[in-house]
Amino acid sequence: MSITTFEINEPLDMHLHLRDGDMLKLVGPLTSNTFSGALIMPNLVPPVTTKEDLLAYKKRILEACDGDAFEPYMTLFFKNDYTYEFLEDIKDDIIGIKLYPAGITTNSETGVASMDVEVLRPTLESMSKLGIPLCIHGETNGFVMDREKEFMPIYESIASAFPDLKIIMEHITTKDAVELLDKYDNLHATVTLHHLLITLDDVAGGMLAPHLFCKPIAKRPEDRSALLDAALKAHPKLMFGSDSAPHPKHKKECCGCAAGVFTSPIALQVLTDLFDKYQCLDNLNAFVSLNAQKIYGKNPVKKTIKLIKKDFVVPAIYEFENENVVPMFAGETIPWSLED
Amino acid sequence: MSITTFEINEPLDMHLHLRDGDMLKLVGPLTSNTFSGALIMPNLVPPVTTKEDLLAYKKRILEACDGDAFEPYMTLFFKNDYTYEFLEDIKDDIIGIKLYPAGITTNSETGVASMDVEVLRPTLESMSKLGIPLCIHGETNGFVMDREKEFMPIYESIASAFPDLKIIMEHITTKDAVELLDKYDNLHATVTLHHLLITLDDVAGGMLAPHLFCKPIAKRPEDRSALLDAALKAHPKLMFGSDSAPHPKHKKECCGCAAGVFTSPIALQVLTDLFDKYQCLDNLNAFVSLNAQKIYGKNPVKKTIKLIKKDFVVPAIYEFENENVVPMFAGETIPWSLED
Numbered sequence: 001m002s003i004t005t006f007e008i009n010e011p012l013d014m015h016l017h018l019r020d021g022d023m024l025k026l027v028g029p030l031t032s033n034t035f036s037g038a039l040i041m042p043n044l045v046p047p048v049t050t051k052e053d054l055l056a057y058k059k060r061i062l063e064a065c066d067g068d069a070f071e072p073y074m075t076l077f078f079k080n081d082y083t084y085e086f087l088e089d090i091k092d093d094i095i096g097i098k099l100y101p102a103g104i105t106t107n108s109e110t111g112v113a114s115m116d117v118e119v120l121r122p123t124l125e126s127m128s129k130l131g132i133p134l135c136i137h138g139e140t141n142g143f144v145m146d147r148e149k150e151f152m153p154i155y156e157s158i159a160s161a162f163p164d165l166k167i168i169m170e171h172i173t174t175k176d177a178v179e180l181l182d183k184y185d186n187l188h189a190t191v192t193l194h195h196l197l198i199t200l201d202d203v204a205g206g207m208l209a210p211h212l213f214c215k216p217i218a219k220r221p222e223d224r225s226a227l228l229d230a231a232l233k234a235h236p237k238l239m240f241g242s243d244s245a246p247h248p249k250h251k252k253e254c255c256g257c258a259a260g261v262f263t264s265p266i267a268l269q270v271l272t273d274l275f276d277k278y279q280c281l282d283n284l285n286a287f288v289s290l291n292a293q294k295i296y297g298k299n300p301v302k303k304t305i306k307l308i309k310k311d312f313v314v315p316a317i318y319e320f321e322n323e324n325v326v327p328m329f330a331g332e333t334i335p336w337s338l339e340d
Numbered sequence: 341m342s343i344t345t346f347e348i349n350e351p352l353d354m355h356l357h358l359r360d361g362d363m364l365k366l367v368g369p370l371t372s373n374t375f376s377g378a379l380i381m382p383n384l385v386p387p388v389t390t391k392e393d394l395l396a397y398k399k400r401i402l403e404a405c406d407g408d409a410f411e412p413y414m415t416l417f418f419k420n421d422y423t424y425e426f427l428e429d430i431k432d433d434i435i436g437i438k439l440y441p442a443g444i445t446t447n448s449e450t451g452v453a454s455m456d457v458e459v460l461r462p463t464l465e466s467m468s469k470l471g472i473p474l475c476i477h478g479e480t481n482g483f484v485m486d487r488e489k490e491f492m493p494i495y496e497s498i499a500s501a502f503p504d505l506k507i508i509m510e511h512i513t514t515k516d517a518v519e520l521l522d523k524y525d526n527l528h529a530t531v532t533l534h535h536l537l538i539t540l541d542d543v544a545g546g547m548l549a550p551h552l553f554c555k556p557i558a559k560r561p562e563d564r565s566a567l568l569d570a571a572l573k574a575h576p577k578l579m580f581g582s583d584s585a586p587h588p589k590h591k592k593e594c595c596g597c598a599a600g601v602f603t604s605p606i607a608l609q610v611l612t613d614l615f616d617k618y619q620c621l622d623n624l625n626a627f628v629s630l631n632a633q634k635i636y637g638k639n640p641v642k643k644t645i646k647l648i649k650k651d652f653v654v655p656a657i658y659e660f661e662n663e664n665v666v667p668m669f670a671g672e673t674i675p676w677s678l679e680d
Contacts, residue, residue: 143561144545145485204544205484208553208597217544221483255593257548 004309006272006281006336010300012292013038013267015135015170015190015241017106017260018061018072020044025064026320027246030265032065034338036289036300039073039135039241042098043107047077051090058093069301075135080112080119084126095296096133096168097123104139104147105215106245106259111137115154117161124162133166133296134158138177139216145200148216149176159184166295171195171243173216175226181237188295190241193270194218194261194328196228210257211326214245232278234286239295242267246325249317253326263328266314269336270329272307276336305338312337344649346612346621346676350640352632353378353607355475355510355530355581357446357600358401358412360384366660367586368404370605374678376629376640377411379475379581382438383447387417391430398433409641415475420452420459424466435636436473436508437463444479445555446585446599451477455494457501464502473506473636474498478517479556485540488514488556499524506635511535511583513556515566521577528635530581533610534558534601534668536568550597551666554585572618574626579635582607586665589657593666603668606654609676610669612647616676645678652677 016031016038018024031038040061042048048057054074061072076082076090078099099120100111112120127134138155139147155177159167169177169189181189198218203209212218230238244267245260252258263270268288275284293300314329356371356378358364371378380401382388388397394414401412416422416430418439439460440451452460467474478495479487495517499507509517509529521529538558543549552558570578584607585600592598603610608628615624633640654669 143539144541145560199483200544201484204540204553204557206596207599208548208550210548210550210595210597213544213548220485253593253595255550256546257550259547 002309003276003281006276006284006307008268008272008288008305008307009285010036010289010293010303011268011305012036012240012289012300013242013244013264014239014292015039015041015192015243016264017041017043017243017245019246020057020060022321022323023246023248023325024060026318026323027244027262027264027325028061028064029068030318031244032068032070034268034305035070036303037071037073037298039095040075042075042077043100045107047107047110048075049077049079051093054090054093069303071301073296073298077110078112078123080123082123082126084129087126087130087132091130091132094132095298096135097127098135098137100137101139101141104137104141108137117157120158124158124165128162128165133168135168135170138169144217145219148172148174152176152180155180155187156184159187162186171216171241172227173219174223178226178230181230181235188237188239190239190243191227191231192241192243192261193263193267195224196231196274197270199224210252211328211330212261213257213259214243214261215259231287232275232280232283234283234291236286236291237295238287239292240271240288249324249326261328262325265318265327266329266334268305269307269312269334269338272336273334307336308339309335310337311335342649343616343621346616346624346647348608348612348628348645348647349625350376350629350633350643351608351645352376352580352629352640353582353584353604354579354632355379355381355532355583356604357381357383357583357585359586360397360400362661362663363586363588363665364400365404366658366663367584367602367604367665368401369408370658371584372405372408372410374608374645375410376643377413377638379413379435380415382415382417383440383445385447387447387450388415389417389419391433394430394433409643411641413636413638417450418452418463420463422463422466424469427466427470427472431470431472434472435638436475437467438475438477440477441479441481444477444481448477457497460498464498464505468502468505473508475508475510477511478509484557485559488512489516492516492520495520495527496524499527502526511556511581512567513559514563518566518570521570521575528577528579530579530583531567531571532581532583532601533603533607535564536571536614537610539564550592551668551670552601553597553599554583554601555599571627572615572620572623574623574631576626576631577635578627579632580611580628589664589666601668602665605658605667606669606674608645609647609652609674609678612676613674647676648679649675650677651675
């Protein structure tokens with residue numbers, strides 16, 4: 001008998017871009033109405049690098065998500081010159097620190113210029129001592145299909161130099177990264193919904209599909225298979241992190257399309273469909289919540305999301321004031337809905 | 341002393357899309373004002389499959405290019421059911437027949453469903469006997485980065501089954517295709533300007549660049565290197581074929597961007613710059629004319645194009661009536677110009 005309802009408890013999105021201003025007001029509730037918590041990326045302009053900015057941003061997020069039982073897990077934008085005292089002071093306000101190689105993705109211009117362990121050592125040593133996890137956007141500036149693979153030795157150098165530092169390889173997209181997960185105790189990873197579903201074929205194999213263009217770019221079929229296998233079996237070191245990254249429509253459908261796929265409002269429905277299709281629904285709660293709870297040691301706000309096997313037509317666009325964003329599967333029908 | 345002027349004699353574009361209607365009127369003269377001749381692709385809607393359509397299309401092209409010393413080399417859209425008599429009758433009106441696997445690129449829906457040599461044998465046998473060259477869009481429907489590589493065995497099967505058939509691998513994009521060129525006497529190839537310049541990085545490595553999106557998609561750095569090496573030394577089996585493929589701006593800068601790069605009006609200037617940079621200008625006339633003359637046995641209209649090393653600002657857009665098209669390098673400055 002086929003399953004027609006399913007419950008997800010305390011869903012967590014461990015990699016999320018909420019932006020700011022009207023875009024935050026637009027997309028914030030589209031996460032907080034279904035998720036218990038989300039790890040919030042700090043790549044605003046300017047990036048979140050002070051306690052004052054961090055707490056003010058958290059406040060704006062909570063205001064945007066007003067009324068929902070939802071906790072934003074805040075992150076700081078990695079800098080080489082954070083002092084031990086600064087990190088000690090901010091420790092309880094953050095879930096981790098996000099490291100971006102400079103210029104590697106949206107609003108990462110002020111990221112680190114060198115991934116040399118010795119250059120990064122002072123901050124990483126403090127983080128390791130204080131038990132602050134390190135989230136990494138792991139791409140080199142090499143050829144687009146090789147950027148994550150080329151970053152593997154950097155993950156290895158940091159993981160072995162700081163065995164007590166909890167490292168999260170963010171939004172992994174390759175077979176190589178899945179394999180690396182088992183090689184170091186302190187390496188963990190997030191994976192997006194879209195990287196479980198698409199390859200470069202979907203972005204550039206037919207017509208060019210700007211709404212599926214993201215960084216890291218979707219890779220080869222064998223990469224997607226490895227990611228999907230790990231997710232479906234709820235590999236204990238792998239967490240769901242949507243990397244839902246809203247850009248207004250005019251910045252996606254234009255001459256120099258920005259990178260990012262917006263999946264927040266459909267993530268749980270599509271994940272349920274995916275795990276259902278592969279008869280792995282028993283593992284979905286681990287993938288979308290329990291693994292993250294264990295890895296980060298969090299006890300999220302109680303929230304049960306009930307899904308029913310009923311067609312849902314994904315809105316063509318979400319709008320608020322002067323902002324708008326086109327979701328993945330815009331205008332398409334997906335087979336699972338949130339209970340009304 | 342650096343070279344400041346250069347002459348190209350009888351430039352030929354051995355792979356060109358001129359479309360029809362107002363688009364033809366817009367782009368036709370942008371080729372005929374600099375090229376002596378061009379091999380015209382037959383993928384109109386419906387495709388060019390009869391003598392009547394072919395001659396009518398040729399007439400429309402000549403009208404659009406009125407006043408220029410220019411010869412359109414016409415091609416027929418490959419079909420499995422062309423009779424020997426039909427081909428014998430049309431032989432002198434065409435330079436070759438273009439084969440598209442069904443659905444592989446713009447307006448190729450009625451292409452061949454099978455690339456099995458036995459299925460293609462009747463038409464290929466007639467072509468071989470009549471000395472009609474076969475131009476092939478060589479891609480499978482596999483993963484976008486593998487499509488050309490996967491087609492290599494098909495080129496090999498046709499080349500070995502029909503040793504007297506002149507075969508042109510159109511718009512090659514891979515190291516594999518360059519290597520195959522030397523393996524069979526009857527294999528030749530065209531290469532575009534853009535595939536000498538860009539890789540997938542330029543299309544999807546930074547922002548998404550719809551105006552550089554084409555089929556076959558630009559490949560890896562080592563592929564571009566192999567193509568460039570072969571072009572710069574004017575490999576005798578390699579010809580310039582721009583694959584200049586105009587689409588109106590709104591079909592490029594949109595949600596499902598069409599495939600094709602429009603290079604006709606800047607091709608000779610940029611090729612001169614490229615060959616100049618690598619100090620290979622001595623080989624440019626072979627690459628852009630003499631090789632094609634030998635391979636196809638053509639004696640083109642006399643025309644000398646004089647280029648001067650002087651900045652040229654590429655127009656942001658070309659327009660005519662309701663049609664428009666954005667060229668490669670739109671709005672950018674390139675260091676060589678056509679003499680006024």
